[in-house]
Amino acid sequence: MGLAEGYDAWILTIGNEILIGKVVNTNLAWLGRKLTLLGYKVRRGLIVPDDVDEIAWAFRTSLEAGAKVVISTGGLGPTFDDKTAEGLAVALGVKLELNEEALSMVKRKYEERGLELTEHRIKMAKIPRGAKPIPNPIGTAPGIYVIWNNTHIFALPGVPKEMKAMFEEYVEAILRKVGPKIFFVEGSVISRGVPESTIAPIVDEVMRRCNRVYIKSHPRTSEAGEFLVELHVTASSPNREEAKNEIRKAIELLVEKISGIGGEVEIREIST
Amino acid sequence: MGLAEGYDAWILTIGNEILIGKVVNTNLAWLGRKLTLLGYKVRRGLIVPDDVDEIAWAFRTSLEAGAKVVISTGGLGPTFDDKTAEGLAVALGVKLELNEEALSMVKRKYEERGLELTEHRIKMAKIPRGAKPIPNPIGTAPGIYVIWNNTHIFALPGVPKEMKAMFEEYVEAILRKVGPKIFFVEGSVISRGVPESTIAPIVDEVMRRCNRVYIKSHPRTSEAGEFLVELHVTASSPNREEAKNEIRKAIELLVEKISGIGGEVEIREIST
Structure with missing residues (x-):
């Protein structure tokens, strides 16, 4: 990994x-799923309230840790508590300024509906100096893209439909270009009838023998009830076939060893 | 607030x-909902991978910020990647040690099922020195409770059913005892036909006039589609009736002003 x-x-x-x-x-x-499939290691998630200092703290902490990519969601709309642009500007130590490109994006959206530009609407076009606006194909608030040292920072809206469209139409291509050339492959084994604590040493052994594979066990019901454990097997490799072979080998070993102690085992699809 | x-x-x-x-x-x-209703201000959420240093960072960061309560979920089971107890011990600068009370909890669970204590099962009874185990009425892994300076720290399992049971049977009573004597009240107004950016100055005005109330607007669909905005109104007060009255007053003002500009308004239940 x-x-x-x-x-x-x-x-x-x-x-x-x-x-x-x-x-x-x-x-x-x-x-998290998108980034993982693109080969990034999602290191941390930070959740902060609608407060400039807290937002600035979140950006600063990720920049100081040397993140390659930082993506935020939320806080980009027209209301008083949409403070992401300001928090990002504070973290970067730059001014928030009216961006002409962003303003024309916002203006166009409202003109289409016969609406005027008001102070609250113009607010959405204010982004940190040096940043670029990300077009919003669905809503009105543009996103923000800025490269800081070696970190690519993207601020996206919190409305899931808007966030997803902007990620897929704009962010994803950049992440592919600057990201690692590796593939993420995963598979799952469902085990019935054996407690998670009995499977634990098997997981240790299989991970020792397949050292490019990571196995995480998820107890699906309690150990005190019926025993149902999902073993999620993942691997990353520059070579997709190699990663798949590693996963297959680990899954075979898991199946063999869990069946050997009386577990009922079912293999789920191996996917990329 | x-x-x-x-x-x-x-x-x-x-x-x-x-x-x-x-x-x-x-x-x-x-x-987050439970803590809010108990009168706490949920300040931040930190999500970290199954890694001792990252877990220690998360606990340390919340302790340094002077949190009154820190609750973690996940990482308490029998497998190699259950590392919360270790990460917490590192953050507190104390040793991880076998806790007799925790061991007897774990032992009893397995004895009921005729299972031996193995190394992986005993692992679940190792908690930071000075901490107390929290009984797990559903699964096997005990939780961890420790008071550090003025901070109450609870480590609970990630399986939702176990986490919820342990919170309700053990954690909640402590939080009530050490928590603020205040009530959290909320209400909602749904507005149709007016863009969020048009409502924004109304929200500003109502919050100025009802200064114990916090209003957050949630665009339910995009501004480019049909306009549907939820205004979530919250207030906290040592007096429940006072908080309710503040909410009612704010909602009345919102309804009056949004209707005044042609919006269709619907009031959702006011609850405590």
């Missing part, structure tokens, strides 16, 4: 609604 | 599966 060295990704989530449990953070899961 | 001063809560999520997007972080949302 050490192949993605130098390709750490950090995901920042901005918004009180996530912290107070009003909204479940599906954006982080979606981005 | 400044009433919960000194009652910051931090939620830590431990596990690669969250970062790679295999599992959506519902634990954080559930805990």
